Amino acid sequence: MSTDIAQQSVVAAKWGVISSSLKFAMQLAVNVAIARLLGPDAFGLFALASIGLLVATFLSEVGLGWSLMQRPALDDEVIRFVFTWQSISGLLGFALMSGAAYWMADLLRDPRLVEVMRWLGLCCLLNGLAATATNLLRRELRFRDLAKVQLLSYALAYGLVGLPLAALGYGVWALVWAWVTQALLGLLLAYRARPHALRPKWSTTAPGEFVNIGFTVLITNLCNWALTNLDRLILGRVLGTQAAGYYAVGYNLATVPNGLLISGLQPAFLASGARLQDEPERLARGYLEVQYLIWVVLAPLFALLAFVGADVIAVLYGEAWMQSTPVFMLLALAMPAYLAWALSTPVLWNTGRKHWESLLQLPILLIAGPVLYWAAGQSISLVAAVAAASFAVRAIIVMGAVWIALGLRSTEVVSLGARSSTVGLLVVGTAMLLGAAATAFDWAPWLSGSAKGLAGLAAWLLLIWAFPRLLGQPSIKLLLRFLPVQWTWTQNWRKRATSGHS
Template sequence: MTGKDNINKQSVSAVKWSALGSIAQYGLSLGAQIVLARLLGPENYGLFAMGLIVLTFSNFLSNFGFAWGLIQIQNLTTEDIRFAFTWQLISGGVVAAALYVFAPEVADYFKEPRVEPIVRWLSVACVISAITAPASNLLRRNLDFRWINIIQIISYAIAYLAIGIPMAYCGFGVWSLVAAWLAQAIIMLIMSFIRYPHSIKLLFWYAGAKSMSGVGLTVFVTNLCNWVLDNIDRILLGRFLDSHAVGLYSVGYNLASTPNKLLIGALQPAFLTAGAKFQSEPERLRRVFLPVIASVWVLITPLFALFAIIAHDLVGFLYGDAWQSTAVVLAILALSMPVYITWAMSTPILWNTKGKHLESLLQLPIIVLAGWAFYTFAHQGVVVVALVAAGILCVRALVITTAACQRLKIGVRHLSPSFARGWAMTLLVTFGSFAGVELGEWVNTLFSVQLTAMSGQGARELIARASQHILPLAGGILLGCGVFVVVLQRFSGLLGHHVLGMLARFSPRFVSKIQS
């Protein structure tokens, strides 16, 4: 087996483990967040979301980007690791101290004094995440996604199931979320270092420091731009509206973006790491990029369309009436998630074709546009903010994907067949999901009529509430997924050779079966 074949095999294995881990994490996090949302309500979630906005920004500052260079650098040395760890520790400590000191100003900005102690406690996470980054990125460099996912799943399970939910049940409110977040960060630090122990001897400068610092600075600027675009909606929403509105928007945003982030977490690191080994071979990158984008459009977009169709009944069933206003937010943002994945899978192309500076440079005008749009419309409520957020995601995807395609000499004629196939699949699944929801509502109405003649008033109301969302939700999922499966098995030609080739990499038996 050649070195390149071995890299391909490792990349496929990495994506498989990432996909399995993502599914497990999604199920675990969804269950935990549903329980916590029902126990805590929108207001507590809004308070935590305000603190979390500042924390994620601080994490970008504290991480700076030194540890990211451990993935990008081709010939890694012990000095590289020591240097990255040293400056991650320093930047994390400085940012944590600044966040602690300026917590009152953060609370004043959001006009919510209860945010101050939350921010101060969360500042501890800046140091923890900063010194965890070297070991985590060394695992990514080795494509050890099996253990990366094991660490994430175990840390989340302990933090939220053993700490967060019991504290919420006992009445600790928002502090149950703070405690769970810190606990997960500590557990991830310990497990990552156990899996990939490295020197923690400080090193402030060495011969290769300039190169490592250059990568770190580029990552820092890029992450800063991405952070602004990913969080400016909640920054201004928290300023103009109250914690209740922020909670409603945040839960809808998280519910829509969690599967999206897990998919990106499964695909992007492996794609970036493998692509770093093919930096001088744009043709190989091109042959990988086209199937990836085709798979996003043809396989993933229809499922997010299904997600949007069932949003109303999903929120009603999982979260209850107190959260029903978040359903529209969920539906709007779910429809925009495929373009977000398209953007995320395009950025590694820029990084691996000597255009790492382009991601931040191209997004600077979009930051200005987003700032104006959110500042202008944030006071009009969560639905309008969701529409603006979806529009900004589309602009980002268009700009970054166009730049990536230009660097690989990919034209419209290469992309249009996959785009058309994606639209066809999405329309079919949307029709199936919508028909399923309507069928479920009709059955629910018929069931309620039958129930009226058979039961007493209290029993009728109880059963009616229980079945109000279950039947439409089940109908939408079953018929939508049913259409998806039928197309895969009976009309596989609709998928196109790029998608079939991608599926063959991960499940040759499945592709052989549907093509036979």
């Protein structure tokens, strides 16, 4: 049973990573193209409207869909009950977006938000209708099918609607109709992949269990939303849509890889972890492997991104968007903490501590609010610095709680930090050396940035290939489960990585 779960989890995680990688490539291309076509004002207007959409989406989903992943067993009665109330809450989310449109427009001092938010409200209804099928796919660890749904809906929505409308001069409405189209296609494709009963059912056995889980998810999501979006909301009110547009580009470029990794890995970790609630030692080993992967393998890449941040913005978006550079650099440095936090929270849920996530983060929210408001009066760079610091504090607090809950040794923290720092310094140091050479020879900016990035990436790959034991055994064990065993180079790497270890 445990072996089956482990194998299913690895397959699910692989498809999560594949889906995330492909979607990142598509989103990067689309975001760059649309940002160049629309400019900071329209891009910022949509970014502010989408903040309200996230709140309404949380309220429309109510967290009932997540209860499907937590229950040991399901039947059609339960699925019908969840679908019925998810649909009703989706309709309420649509009504909320319509009703709150004037309030958001007044708060952010931009009347254009009214119509944009009203039409975006359709996404709440469509997402509410799709939530049951989507979460059933997650529960069953069918991440290959889920990847197809997400990739196809995104590609069609932006390829056929978003980009053509942006090129034709429709401004913010190109993004609005792309989002609505993606939500509609996501509903149809998810239901096609995982059909379920549609007949309404208003009650079920032990409804309090669903209400309890749903309410906890709702409160947790709202708390997470506030900590993740308060910076943009305050910035929009204080400095307007143009500043919000510059901030949104830097923010999105830094967080999109993380968001996709989280959407691919967190549900797999939550669903598989729910089946390992009675095996705390295996859950602890799995958690430690994930954290080593984040801090030792991935964190150096985010540090490299931050180092070449100005070159990335200049090459992708052009000189008109250079005000986004400090935002991107600061938040890229904070992304490992964001990822570590997000992949720690499922452990709290799977160890009977589902209320801890929101309770631990409320003090951070209370402090971050006034500090962000002060920072917005200074510059968007200072807002990004405060947001990055809040990500780091969240990770430290939540990871500390998980570390204690799982009984992990404090020495692992020292090992994790030492290995992460060593790999990061070697990767960024290599890029810095080539950057100094580029300055001496007066290379073109695009050539200098590309050379620094490729040098750092080459150093990262060389370290993993030639010195695998530097990564630590938890990282090695996780990577070995993902690498194809039939390849000769994988077998050679395995021998070097595991020599001297059982």
